Amino acid sequence: MIPVDPLDFPADEADDEADDRAYAVRPYALTGGRTRATKPDLALEALVQAVASPDTLGLTPERRRILELTAHQFLSVMELAAHVELPVGIVRVIVSDLADSGSVRIHGLSSTSTAPATSLSVLESVLNGISSL
Amino acid sequence: MAFPRSDVAPAGAPSTAAPGPTAETAPTVVKIVIAGGFAVGKTTFIGSLSDIEPLSTEAAMTEHSVGVDDAGGVSDRKTTTTVAMDFGRISLPGNLWLYLFGTPGQDRFLFMWDDLVQGAIGAVVLVDTERLEQCFPAVDYFEARQIPFVVAVNCFDGVARHQLEDVREALAVPAHVPMLYTDARARAATKQTLISLVQLAMQRLQTA
Numbered sequence: 001m002i003p004v005d006p007l008d009f010p011a012d013e014a015d016d017e018a019d020d021r022a023y024a025v026r027p028y029a030l031t032g033g034r035t036r037a038t039k040p041d042l043a044l045e046a047l048v049q050a051v052a053s054p055d056t057l058g059l060t061p062e063r064r065r066i067l068e069l070t071a072h073q074f075l076s077v078m079e080l081a082a083h084v085e086l087p088v089g090i091v092r093v094i095v096s097d098l099a100d101s102g103s104v105r106i107h108g109l110s111s112t113s114t115a116p117a118t119s120l121s122v123l124e125s126v127l128n129g130i131s132s133l
Numbered sequence: 134m135a136f137p138r139s140d141v142a143p144a145g146a147p148s149t150a151a152p153g154p155t156a157e158t159a160p161t162v163v164k165i166v167i168a169g170g171f172a173v174g175k176t177t178f179i180g181s182l183s184d185i186e187p188l189s190t191e192a193a194m195t196e197h198s199v200g201v202d203d204a205g206g207v208s209d210r211k212t213t214t215t216v217a218m219d220f221g222r223i224s225l226p227g228n229l230w231l232y233l234f235g236t237p238g239q240d241r242f243l244f245m246w247d248d249l250v251q252g253a254i255g256a257v258v259l260v261d262t263e264r265l266e267q268c269f270p271a272v273d274y275f276e277a278r279q280i281p282f283v284v285a286v287n288c289f290d291g292v293a294r295h296q297l298e299d300v301r302e303a304l305a306v307p308a309h310v311p312m313l314y315t316d317a318r319a320r321a322a323t324k325q326t327l328i329s330l331v332q333l334a335m336q337r338l339q340t341a
Contacts, residue, residue, distance in 0.1 A: 044249065129223075
């Protein structure tokens with residue numbers, strides 16, 4: 001079981017909303033008013049992978065949706081924002097929370113000095129890959 | 134780093150784990166920023182190469198910057214309001230994912246660029262010669278931060294209306310910055326644009 005974030009609104013109210021697009025609340029209500037993620041350097045292209053089941057009790061609709069979307073594929077923070085139709089800053093906060101509670105894994109967390117783009121061999125692979133498109 | 138390693142399950146992870154893509158190794162992710170003014174063809178450029186239908190997301194955290202559109206007289210050419218960032222994804226051999234992030238070139242959006250360019254291979258500044266002034270901020274930004282970038286003059290309808298050297302002069306783009314024609318609709322042309330950029334980034338690494 002995942003500890004329920006006290007900032008989440010009650011699940012029984014939110015669960016009936018089948019349409020993920022129709023958020024009746026302002027985006028910041030989904031983050032408890034926070035605009036900063038607990039992982040501030042979470043890259044927009046960091047890949048998210050679900051660990052917890054989307055059926056876990058107490059999940060808000062957008063959290064469940066994120067777990068559904070990443071259950072069988074890697075998706076970037078940016079892609080998730082597009083799919084759940086929330087600003088990427090909001091999704092960054094939510095994904096950070098999900099990672100903190102162990103519900104998702106994040107790959108390629110931040111762009112440090114070891115960013116793939118600074119590796120000549122990675123760039124070579126990119127160059128060859130694009131050339132063969 | 135303050136984060137658990139991605140290949141280790143975080144402490145307290147639920148034991149009833151979903152059957153996630155655990156057997157696969159996460160792809161190595163790289164990105165290229167496509168910068169340019171409104172209606173210059175960023176989305177078309179991205180769409181010409183992307184494996185996925187180009188997606189769009191609001192980049193700004195604040196509501197006041199959402200819904201602003203200064204496309205003005207060209208709104209017939211692009212009606213979607215785009216403070217949104219467009220992006221696409223290209224899967225490359227070797228478990229590599231290349232993201233293309235399209236971002237508005239106006240200087241009032243520069244605040245979000247630091248995030249975007251962090252860790253990027255580099256940038257393509259897409260230019261519409263009818264509205265050159267739109268790409269000044271982008272050129273200045275990448276030049277000041279020494280981010281590898283190429284200037285790609287989009288040929289609407291496949292017609293080059295200006296000499297590259299004239300555009301270079303008008304934009305005050307230094308001689309070391311590659312400049313080329315492209316056609317946002319043509320995969321062969323957009324591919325070549327990215328190849329130029331990656332080659333530039335590799336040269337930079339080798340001489341660094």
